[in-house]
Amino acid sequence: MKLRIQHHTTYRYTWPVLYSIQHVRLTPQLGNQRIVDWKIKTPAKQLSARDHHGNTVLTFSVNQQHRELTVQSNGHVELEALRDGYLPTELKALNPLVYTPATPLTQFNPEMEEFASFLTDTHIPFAHRMLTLAHAVADRVAYTKGSTTVADSAMQAFESGQGVCQDHSHVMLACLRAHGIPARYVSGYFFNPNVEQHDSHAWVEVFDESRQQWLGVDATHKALVHANHCRLAVAKDFIGASPVRGIRTGGGQESLDVQVTIERVD
Known part of the structure; x- marks a missing residue:
């Protein structure tokens, strides 16, 4: 089954944020999944790495004042059905x-x-x-x-x-x-x-x-x-x-808006 996925996350603040750094885990895992195409848009340059769990983590920081921050991901992923719920055997995995x-x-x-x-x-x-x-x-x-x-x-x-x-x-x-x-x-x-x-x-x-x-x-x-x-x-x-997680300086109260759209495509 091939899915088209769109995921928009927007943070809004009551006061200007002076600085923020965010870690984004929005890249589909492998195993029984195949990424056909996948893009993640952030308001600043991304650095990509893998954490100790094997997740792809994109990190970016915003060094100028802002009262809104948006992360968008979208693309196509093919899913192969699991047999009785069991994932394929992992190589180089944590104990x-x-x-x-x-x-x-x-x-x-x-x-x-x-x-x-x-x-x-x-x-x-x-x-x-x-x-x-x-x-x-x-x-x-x-x-x-x-x-x-x-x-x-x-x-x-x-x-x-x-x-x-x-x-x-x-x-x-x-x-x-x-x-x-x-x-x-x-x-x-x-x-x-x-x-x-x-x-x-x-x-x-x-x-x-x-x-x-x-x-x-x-x-x-x-x-x-x-x-x-x-x-x-x-x-x-x-x-x-967490799909998006970080720290910030300033900003006051925070509100979060998340929109996810998933469609099956041929």
Whole structure:
């Protein structure tokens, strides 16, 4: 399946920003994906590098006063369907154990550990356990747009019982890490042919030690990743995989406008 993707991110500020530096992770990952063409437009010259997770990171800085900052990405990506949710075997990848310790956003408490206690039952097939967890998380944390912020943790979402795809992913990661199972956060897109306006999306990948492969699991959609997910970046949590993230001097209050359009093309 070939997709045409457009992603526009605009920050607006109540006061002039004197200086800002931004890190952009908006380049589709490889694996089961092939970039046909892809462009990222930023307001200043970009420097490209790879971070330790293997993500392509574009960095730019703006040294003059500004009250608005826009990053635009667009292009075509071909997606190959995954077999049973498993990604192709990675070469030169980080040791999966890197994704085992909890982070501030994926801390867990005893209730969450008990909530996912069935994960230790190795008599249940691995993918079935992961899918069961996805269903349990989605049922526990009702999808409620605007109910959380990017700073909210897995424990906060678990206790409040509401959140969005980012929170579903963080809760899943917390539950998995509570039982020592390597899992990582994924940022990207989910193509829904029945909607015109899309959003950024998030899900998790869990390492299946018996197969030595990562399994994609989408709690928001209660499904294994198949053919409609486009991967942008992976990390321990949202912070390391955020599409656009940076620091600034000045600016006052900040507002964010994100527009994502995805179309299937022949």
